[in-house]
Amino acid sequence: MSPTKPKSASAPVEALRLDRQLCFALYGAANRVTRLYRPLLDALGLTYPQYLAMLVLWEASPRTVGALGDALDLNSSTLTPLLKRLEAGGLIARARDPKDERRVIVALTDRGAALRDQAATIPEKILCQLDLPLEELGSLRDRLKTVAV
Amino acid sequence: MSPTKPKSASAPVEALRLDRQLCFALYGAANRVTRLYRPLLDALGLTYPQYLAMLVLWEASPRTVGALGDALDLNSSTLTPLLKRLEAGGLIARARDPKDERRVIVALTDRGAALRDQAATIPEKILCQLDLPLEELGSLRDRLKTVAV
DNA sequence: TGCATTTATATCGCACACGATTAAATCGCT
DNA sequence: AGCGATTTAATCGTGTGCGATATAAATGCA
Numbered sequence: 448m449s450p451t452k453p454k455s456a457s458a459p460v461e462a463l464r465l466d467r468q469l470c471f472a473l474y475g476a477a478n479r480v481t482r483l484y485r486p487l488l489d490a491l492g493l494t495y496p497q498y499l500a501m502l503v504l505w506e507a508s509p510r511t512v513g514a515l516g517d518a519l520d521l522n523s524s525t526l527t528p529l530l531k532r533l534e535a536g537g538l539i540a541r542a543r544d545p546k547d548e549r550r551v552i553v554a555l556t557d558r559g560a561a562l563r564d565q566a567a568t569i570p571e572k573i574l575c576q577l578d579l580p581l582e583e584l585g586s587l588r589d590r591l592k593t594v595a596v
Numbered sequence: 597m598s599p600t601k602p603k604s605a606s607a608p609v610e611a612l613r614l615d616r617q618l619c620f621a622l623y624g625a626a627n628r629v630t631r632l633y634r635p636l637l638d639a640l641g642l643t644y645p646q647y648l649a650m651l652v653l654w655e656a657s658p659r660t661v662g663a664l665g666d667a668l669d670l671n672s673s674t675l676t677p678l679l680k681r682l683e684a685g686g687l688i689a690r691a692r693d694p695k696d697e698r699r700v701i702v703a704l705t706d707r708g709a710a711l712r713d714q715a716a717t718i719p720e721k722i723l724c725q726l727d728l729p730l731e732e733l734g735s736l737r738d739r740l741k742t743v744a745v
Numbered sequence: 746t747g748c749a750t751t752t753a754t755a756t757c758g759c760a761c762a763c764g765a766t767t768a769a770a771t772c773g774c775t
Numbered sequence: 776a777g778c779g780a781t782t783t784a785a786t787c788g789t790g791t792g793c794g795a796t797a798t799a800a801a802t803g804c805a
Binding site for chain 1: 784787792794
């Protein structure tokens with residue numbers, strides 16, 4: 448507790464460094480992965496978040512905006528403009544749910560569903576560039592899922 | 597190779613799912629961590645990327661924009677506006693290097709340096725909320741550092 | 746010296762992310 | 776039935792991220 452002890456000053460400094468390494472690593476990895484996908488997604492006319500949204504829709508197509516937001520962990524202020532761009536690109540259709548006019552139902556168009564075939568080659572290309580053993584990839588993924596839930 | 601075999605169609609689908617889980621996990625974790633920091637950083641008047649930039653500067657203060665960009669893995673089109681906002685907030689000063697007028701040197705102001713004390717309590721609070729064993733945090737961090745380098 | 750090349754930032758346009766707020770529809774409770 | 780509370784999207788403003796491009800300074804070499 449005495450101000451002459453360096454401990455009281457160095458402990459927070461050390462903490463800042465440790466912390467930096469975790470949030471840095473996550474921040475940097477996310478940015479780098481986005482940059483890795485970009486050239487592949489450009490060919491499909493998709494951005495990275497749009498690609499993620501399409502992945503969700505390819506799994507199950509008629510979905511409400513809220514359900515999409517839950518899957519992507521995004522709220523409507525991010526999702527609505529993104530979905531409008533996908534709609535403008537002819538990949539999805541948006542319509543109010545007649546049963547509950549508060550909801551908006553998002554559905555793949557034929558073009559959107561067909562895009563899945565072109566996207567099918569992407570994961571393999573990414574895996575090659577990541578150069579991570581499948582096992583490591585799996586454990587990394589599982590650990591990330593538990594971060595800040 | 598025959599179109600009657602389901603294998604030729606299900607392999608890419610499976611790949612899309614595996615891939616989704618990795619990029620999803622990374623994307624989601626990065627967004628969630630940013631949201632975790634926000635309330636703490638609001639009190640300091642910093643955004644999350646600004647906080648990361650300050651962390652770098654607290655380690656070594658006079659630094660060129662390029663060196664900061666290397667540390668943060670960001671280019672000038674992202675960094676320049678961010679640094680201008682930190683400058684407007686009185687936390688840093690920007691000035692051309694007299695030895696090489698192409699470079700811009702970024703230095704902490706007294707206020708910027710002093711902010712470090714207020715930031716010192718952040719890592720501990722984040723660690724509590726993350727609720728991850730230190731060991732796991734370390735290995736996660738190290739693995740993330742190798743992703744898409 | 747002269748001039749093309751390289752290097753270091755800055756600018757611009759687009760697309761996120763998010764908190765705060767709004768608006769409309771539905772629910773719940775009496 | 777009525778009406779306040781809740782739910783669901785959309786809107787708005789701010790701050791990233793990034794590729795493409797611009798600009799200016801330094802470098803290199805004929």
